[in-house]
Amino acid sequence: MSFKAAAVQMCSGVDPVKNAAAMARLVREAAGQGATYVQTPEMTGMLQRDRTAARAVLADEAHDIIVKTGSELAGELGIHMHVGSTAIALADGKIANRGFLFGPDGKILNRYDKIHMFDVDLDNGESWRESAAYTAGSEARVLSLPFAEIGFAICYDVRFPALFRAQAVAGAEVMTVPAAFTKQTGEAHWEILLRARAIENGVFVIAAAQAGSHEDGRETFGHSMIVDPWGTVLASAGATGEAVIVAEIDPSAVKAAHDKIPNLRNGREFSVERIADAIAGGVAA
Numbered sequence: 001m002s003f004k005a006a007a008v009q010m011c012s013g014v015d016p017v018k019n020a021a022a023m024a025r026l027v028r029e030a031a032g033q034g035a036t037y038v039q040t041p042e043m044t045g046m047l048q049r050d051r052t053a054a055r056a057v058l059a060d061e062a063h064d065i066i067v068k069t070g071s072e073l074a075g076e077l078g079i080h081m082h083v084g085s086t087a088i089a090l091a092d093g094k095i096a097n098r099g100f101l102f103g104p105d106g107k108i109l110n111r112y113d114k115i116h117m118f119d120v121d122l123d124n125g126e127s128w129r130e131s132a133a134y135t136a137g138s139e140a141r142v143l144s145l146p147f148a149e150i151g152f153a154i155c156y157d158v159r160f161p162a163l164f165r166a167q168a169v170a171g172a173e174v175m176t177v178p179a180a181f182t183k184q185t186g187e188a189h190w191e192i193l194l195r196a197r198a199i200e201n202g203v204f205v206i207a208a209a210q211a212g213s214h215e216d217g218r219e220t221f222g223h224s225m226i227v228d229p230w231g232t233v234l235a236s237a238g239a240t241g242e243a244v245i246v247a248e249i250d251p252s253a254v255k256a257a258h259d260k261i262p263n264l265r266n267g268r269e270f271s272v273e274r275i276a277d278a279i280a281g282g283v284a285a
Contacts, residue, residue, distance in 0.1 A: 002250040003147040005174075006035035007208035007235070009224040009243040013215040016045045016057060016086075020069040022242070023083075030244045031077040036147070037249075038081055039208040040070075041224075042097070042114075042155045042180040045086035049216040051133055058089040067100060067108075075106030080145060084178020084208050085114065085154050094135045099154060099178065101143065109145075112152035113137025116160055122184055130156075142170045148251045151203075155179035158193045158207075161200065168201035169264055173254040175203050180210040186221020191233070199231040202257035202264065204249055212240035229257035 008026045012019045023040055030038045045066035048054040061067055066086040074081035081102040088096040097114040115138065117131040140163055143150045151172030157163055158177050167175065175197060181190050190209075198205040204227065211222025224237040226247040237243035258264060 001147050002248055003036050004034045004246055005037045005204075005206055005226060005249045006030035006033065006039070006244055006246045007206055007224040007226055007237070008038060008040045009209055009211050009222060009237045009241070009245070010041050010044060011212040011214060011220075011240070011242060012041070012044060012047045012210060014046060014048045014053070016065050019045050020065045023066065024069055024073055026242060026244055027073050027079075027081065028077065030246065031079055033244065033246050035246050036079050037145075037206075038079055039176060039178055039206055040082065040084045041208045041210045042085045042178045043087060043210065044083055044178075047180065047210065047214045047216055047218065047220075049218060054087065055089070055095075058087055058095065060089045060091075061098075064088060070100055071102050071106040071108070074102035074104060078104045080104065080109075082176060082178075084176070085112075090135060092135075095133050096137075097130070097134050097154060099152060099176075101150070101152075110141060110143045110150075110152065112141060112154070113139075114154040114157060115140070115163065116156045118156040122182065140167055142167050142172045148204075148249065149173045151175045153177050155181065158197060159189075161197065164197045164201050164203075165264075168203055172201075173203055173251045174249065175201070175205050177205060177207040178209075179207055181221040183219045183221050186223065190221055190223055191225065194225055194227050195231045195233070198227040198229055200263065202229045202254055202261065204228055204251075204254070206249075209237070211237070211243070229254050 101110040151167035210220040234247035235245040
């Protein structure tokens with residue numbers, strides 16, 4: 001059954017209340033365009049590099065304004081509302097980078113905690129250590145919805161093909177990659193990675209992104225994108241500012257892609273042997 005999906009592009013600041021209001025406005029716009037599944041970016045609720053300031057406004061799941069607003073929007077609009085992720089305070093003092101999918105009744109259908117932590121040092125001096133504040137997730141999930149089988153990832157997860165392959169083998173037809181990609185890495189890799197994950201698994205990829213210059217000083221790449229199983233970009237947004245992109249998703253295209261290129265069925269297990277003396281003396285026959 002075909003459905004209309006939307007990716008909401010945002011430029012979240014340091015105030016969760018303001019970000020919740022922006023999310024609500026954009027999600028209503030998406031629903032007004034006929035979208036029945038709407039996804040927001042990673043860290044919808046707040047982008048704040050000052051961890052002390054961030055902790056001062058963080059809430060647990062039961063009291064988080066983004067969770068509350070996401071639930072209300074899903075129920076009000078009768079849609080599947082996917083908060084790509086927001087920062088949730090945990091009992092042990094750390095934080096979860098957690099996504100939520102709400103059903104049309106406003107109830108939480110799925111939670112997903114980002115598995116791979118963005119611990120990197122970039123050429124322009126940017127340095128990120130998500131693992132210093134966030135608790136990594138350990139469970140991937142495929143959720144059966146009335147219109148499709150949905151898999152979950154967040155931002156840096158897109159660089160780990162095994163996560164996507166495991167979910168595709170488990171039946172995922174649509175993979176979700178809400179993100180806050182840096183400008184530097186986005187310019188180099190964003191579209192390539194999204195299209196690669198779609199092509200190699202024969203699935204749709206929906207990726208709502210943060211975009212532009214943020215209050216905390218960072219700059220994100222934007223270019224929210226929806227990609228089909230053949231790697232065609234169905235919809236994309238610009239580099240900066242808010243946007244709503246919408247595309248028709250036909251899950252039958254997943255089967256068609258798998259029939260043409262059945263690599264999920266054709267994959268074989270193999271071993272890897274490292275031949276340490278190949279340079280020194282060659283390999284014995």
